[in-house]
Amino acid sequence: MKMSRRNWFWWMGAGGLLPLALMGRRAYAQQDETQVSAPASRPGVRPVRTLNGRTLSFRMVGGVKEFHLVAEEVEHEFAPGSRAKCWGYNGTTPGPTIEAVEGDRVRILVTNRLPEHTTIHWHGILLPSGMDGVGGLSQPHIAPGETYAYEFTLRQHGTHMYHPHADEMLQMAVGMMGMFIVHPRHGEAVPIDRDYCFLLHNWALHPGSYRPDPAVMQDFDLWTFNSKVFPAIDPIVARTGERVRIRIGNLSMWNHPIHLHGVQFHVTGSDGGRWPRALWRPETTEIVGVGQTRDIEFVAVPGDWALHCHMSHHTMNAMGHDIPNALGVKQGDLDAAVRRALPGYMSMGEGGMAEHQEHTNMGHMAGPENTLPMMMGRGPFGNLEMGGMFTVVKVRNDLRREDYGDPGWYPNPPGTVARRVSEAPAAVRPDEPMDHSKMNHGG
Amino acid sequence: MLTEPLDLEAALKLAFIRNGEIRRRYAQLGISHADLQAAARIANPRLSLSWLHPQGGGPNETSQSVFVTFSDLLLLPSRRRLSAADFRRTEFAVMSALMELRKDVETAWYTQVSALQNQMLREAAAQAADTALELAQRFHAAGNIAQLELDEQRMRAAGARLAALRAKSDAADARRRLAGLLGLRSSDPWQTAGRLPEPPGEEISATAVVATAIAQRHDLAAAGEEVAMLEDALATTRRWRLLRPIGVGYEREHDAGGEVRRGPGLTAELPLFDQGQAAIARLEARLLDARARRDALALDVENSVHTEIERLQLAHEIYAAYRDRLMPAAASAVERRQERVNFMLEGVFSLLQARGERYDIQAGWLAAVRDYWIARAALRAELGGPLPGDDEPRPLTISLDDAMPPAESEHAHHGGDP
Numbered sequence: 050m051k052m053s054r055r056n057w058f059w060w061m062g063a064g065g066l067l068p069l070a071l072m073g074r075r076a077y078a079q080q081d082e083t084q085v086s087a088p089a090s091r092p093g094v095r096p097v098r099t100l101n102g103r104t105l106s107f108r109m110v111g112g113v114k115e116f117h118l119v120a121e122e123v124e125h126e127f128a129p130g131s132r133a134k135c136w137g138y139n140g141t142t143p144g145p146t147i148e149a150v151e152g153d154r155v156r157i158l159v160t161n162r163l164p165e166h167t168t169i170h171w172h173g174i175l176l177p178s179g180m181d182g183v184g185g186l187s188q189p190h191i192a193p194g195e196t197y198a199y200e201f202t203l204r205q206h207g208t209h210m211y212h213p214h215a216d217e218m219l220q221m222a223v224g225m226m227g228m229f230i231v232h233p234r235h236g237e238a239v240p241i242d243r244d245y246c247f248l249l250h251n252w253a254l255h256p257g258s259y260r261p262d263p264a265v266m267q268d269f270d271l272w273t274f275n276s277k278v279f280p281a282i283d284p285i286v287a288r289t290g291e292r293v294r295i296r297i298g299n300l301s302m303w304n305h306p307i308h309l310h311g312v313q314f315h316v317t318g319s320d321g322g323r324w325p326r327a328l329w330r331p332e333t334t335e336i337v338g339v340g341q342t343r344d345i346e347f348v349a350v351p352g353d354w355a356l357h358c359h360m361s362h363h364t365m366n367a368m369g370h371d372i373p374n375a376l377g378v379k380q381g382d383l384d385a386a387v388r389r390a391l392p393g394y395m396s397m398g399e400g401g402m403a404e405h406q407e408h409t410n411m412g413h414m415a416g417p418e419n420t421l422p423m424m425m426g427r428g429p430f431g432n433l434e435m436g437g438m439f440t441v442v443k444v445r446n447d448l449r450r451e452d453y454g455d456p457g458w459y460p461n462p463p464g465t466v467a468r469r470v471s472e473a474p475a476a477v478r479p480d481e482p483m484d485h486s487k488m489n490h491g492g
Numbered sequence: 493m494l495t496e497p498l499d500l501e502a503a504l505k506l507a508f509i510r511n512g513e514i515r516r517r518y519a520q521l522g523i524s525h526a527d528l529q530a531a532a533r534i535a536n537p538r539l540s541l542s543w544l545h546p547q548g549g550g551p552n553e554t555s556q557s558v559f560v561t562f563s564d565l566l567l568l569p570s571r572r573r574l575s576a577a578d579f580r581r582t583e584f585a586v587m588s589a590l591m592e593l594r595k596d597v598e599t600a601w602y603t604q605v606s607a608l609q610n611q612m613l614r615e616a617a618a619q620a621a622d623t624a625l626e627l628a629q630r631f632h633a634a635g636n637i638a639q640l641e642l643d644e645q646r647m648r649a650a651g652a653r654l655a656a657l658r659a660k661s662d663a664a665d666a667r668r669r670l671a672g673l674l675g676l677r678s679s680d681p682w683q684t685a686g687r688l689p690e691p692p693g694e695e696i697s698a699t700a701v702v703a704t705a706i707a708q709r710h711d712l713a714a715a716g717e718e719v720a721m722l723e724d725a726l727a728t729t730r731r732w733r734l735l736r737p738i739g740v741g742y743e744r745e746h747d748a749g750g751e752v753r754r755g756p757g758l759t760a761e762l763p764l765f766d767q768g769q770a771a772i773a774r775l776e777a778r779l780l781d782a783r784a785r786r787d788a789l790a791l792d793v794e795n796s797v798h799t800e801i802e803r804l805q806l807a808h809e810i811y812a813a814y815r816d817r818l819m820p821a822a823a824s825a826v827e828r829r830q831e832r833v834n835f836m837l838e839g840v841f842s843l844l845q846a847r848g849e850r851y852d853i854q855a856g857w858l859a860a861v862r863d864y865w866i867a868r869a870a871l872r873a874e875l876g877g878p879l880p881g882d883d884e885p886r887p888l889t890i891s892l893d894d895a896m897p898p899a900e901s902e903h904a905h906h907g908g909d910p
Contacts, residue, residue, distance in 0.1 A: 256832060256835065256837050257828065257831075257832075367835070368836050368837060369832070369838050369839070372836060372837070372838055373637055373641075373839040373840065374636040374637075375631070375636070376634075376636065377635075378627075378631050379630060380627060380630065380840075383623055383627060386626075387620075387623055387627075387844070389616070389619065389620070390617075390619075390844065390847045391826070391847055393830050393834075394830065394833070394840070396840065397836070398836075402836065408834075409835070414835075415831055415834060416831050416832075416835035416837075417828060417831045417832055417837070420835060423836055
């Protein structure tokens with residue numbers, strides 16, 4: 050069917066009801082998870098927290114953990130103001146996280162509700178060749194309407210992923226991916242208090258469009274943690290002193306140097322499992338290469354700490370990469386002349402791009418439909434001017450153990466916030482000794 | 493002299509009074525009317541006097557006679573009829589000339605008004621391109637763009653300025669042409685109204701129009717009159733073909749002997765050899781020629797009307813495609829691009845370039861409106877009279893306000909900038 054614009058909005062309207070259905074399903078799944086999910090039932094095994102996502106429930110069938118993934122088109126919201134028709138599993142992109150324990154026998158049913166065939170490759174999992182999910186090589190393709198069963202015994206632990214290996218470029222570009230966490234059978238020598246996971250991805254959701262463009266190789270519009278952009282990405286919440294693990298997988302088209310403020314974390318694992326302690330290394334930035342997973346661990350320090358990709362364009366939403374550079378160009382006095390031809394025109398960028406978020410926050414500069422401003426987010430001290438792969442690790446002293454709710458902004462202890470010491474640019478020169486007597490130390 | 497801007501009606505009135513060609517036509521109408529009056533009178537009586545002087549001497553022989561041509565009296569009614577037909581033929585010719593003039597004036601008026609609007613449009617486009625160039629110069633001076641990009645803006649600005657100059661030249665040509673038709677001096681400070689009228693929403697249908705044309709075309713009526721006149725002339729000539737000028741008179745003669753003789757006289761031509769065959773043959777040939785001309789003209793009128801209707805319908809389709817499709821799409825495209833600029837997805841130069849393309853499209857739209865009205869004038873001329881919908885008022889609504897929003901208050905500020 051050719052999707053006319055009107056149909057599309059009708060479809061959007063119908064899609065608007067979808068989250069309700071999903072919420073019900075999610076609530077059920079989470080309840081289900083606490084009931085039958087094995088990890089919680091074993092001592093020392095703590096279920097992961099999928100940012101903006103959930104763990105897939107299973108049922109025990111003759112001693113086999115049976116999961117069911119449905120590959121289908123989904124209506125996805127990257128952040129309020131940007132939705133798209135994507136493909137995913139069980140109503141979401143990424144699909145729900147599969148969690149199991151080393152030694153488990155798992156059976157994963159895969160139903161194809163896509164308009165073309167698919168398969169699932171269990172990325173990094175050791176299994177029989179015929180279960181590896183490479184369409185045409187390991188197995189026949191799963192045709193639309195068909196359900197296939199994958200079944201294998203987990204012989205390892207670690208942070209893994211799943212994704213199609215059929216029309217892979219397209220199917221991944223429109224959101225088909227998920228995480229597959231295998232917990233060690235006998236617990237972990239250094240226990241984890243909070244275990245988070247998310248997938249890195251990129252999307253060519255061109256401004257004004259409603260479907261990711263699979264043809265793009267590098268010049269992406271949206272950069273996501275679990276298919277969300279800041280400020281729609283859940284914060285990572287922990288209590289002071291807790292040991293936190295963040296498991297990061299990369300199914301995007303770029304390597305991402307993930308940087309965490311506030312601590313030296315240890316890189317402790319990957320899809321090779323939790324590494325021997327001798328291999329752990331302290332870092333503040335870890336590159337997660339395409340197709341790789343990395344686990345980082347740290348002891349939580351109170352504060353609000355940024356966690357983000359250090360490619361600075363990856364912490365922005367859609368923006369032009371071929372626009373004339375306005376920095377240092379006096380333009381404002383020509384605005385009236387330009388407005389004679391273009392009544393809505395206003396120049397920007399003479400002093401930098403920071404003013405942009407002010408304009409878009411106020412809403413007097415409309416952008417293309419279904420498009421997020423390139424800079425978003427407001428904190429306690431002003432605009433964050435971020436988008437894309439950015440979230441905040443929020444560590445508080447007084448959190449309950451199972452409280453994952455957003456605690457709000459960090460109340461900095463007195464005297465621990467950077468302060469203004471002068472408003473006069475000429476008052477302080479780096480090459481002159483500071484005359485403290487002339488400075489305003491107030492407040 | 494002319495303080496009010498000339499709308500089309502005023503221009504037509506002026507042309508009908510002052511146009512040089514049409515004044516000559518009116519003069520011909522006067523000549524034809526004089527002929528008509530002449531044809532209503534019989535020839536004057538002829539007086540003849542003679543003095544015969546004998547060679548041998550003696551008194552002169554004198555004679556006096558008065559002759560009245562009798563045949564005139566017989567032919568008078570048909571001569572008067574022929575002359576009246578001739579006068580009507582001249583009248584028709586004048587009407588046709590007026591229709592032609594009307595078409596020429598309408599064409600020239602629409603051309604002039606659209607040329608002025610186009611001149612304003614091109615001026616706005618040139619100013620926008622100049623602004624883009626000034627911006628580019630600042631970007632370049634700040635070290636942010638290369639000479640190549642600056643050169644591109646310079647080319648665009650120069651191109652837009654040239655288009656504005658060409659539009660100005662076209663407007664001057666159009667003014668000269670209109671001035672000639674209206675009998676005005678192009679150097680005098682008269683003005684046309686500032687806007688083209690909006691074409692009607694629906695276009696007229698072909699079927700009714702052709703019949704109207706056959707009924708009301710003046711030249712076709714004139715050709716018909718000529719046939720009728722020649723038929724009449726031929727009949728008259730046949731009826732009186734044996735009639736030759738006959739004179740009746742009274743003669744008085746004084747001979748040398750002093751004897752006076754008097755008595756009536758009669759002169760008549762004897763139609764022995766020439767019985768009017770040549771005149772009849774000539775008239776028959778002229779009648780055949782006139783009929784052939786009338787029939788050819790009728791066919792020509794029908795074909796021309798069809799052609800002009802097609803042209804008008806096509807002109808309307810083109811105008812409607814601009815109005816309903818290209819213009820809204822171009823306006824929307826510029827707005828969408830503005831949104832992209834707002835979100836820093838694109839820069840000011842591509843936005844101004846898109847605006848420049850929209851100016852081009854608006855110029856095309858103006859030309860389409862003008863062509864519609866010119867096609868309508870041409871069809872009306874083919875029709876020889878009014879078209880359906882002619883009496884509906886057509887406010888002058890084709891406005892460039894959208895193309896050129898009024899200058900803002902900051903404009904004065906900008907004007908003061910170097």
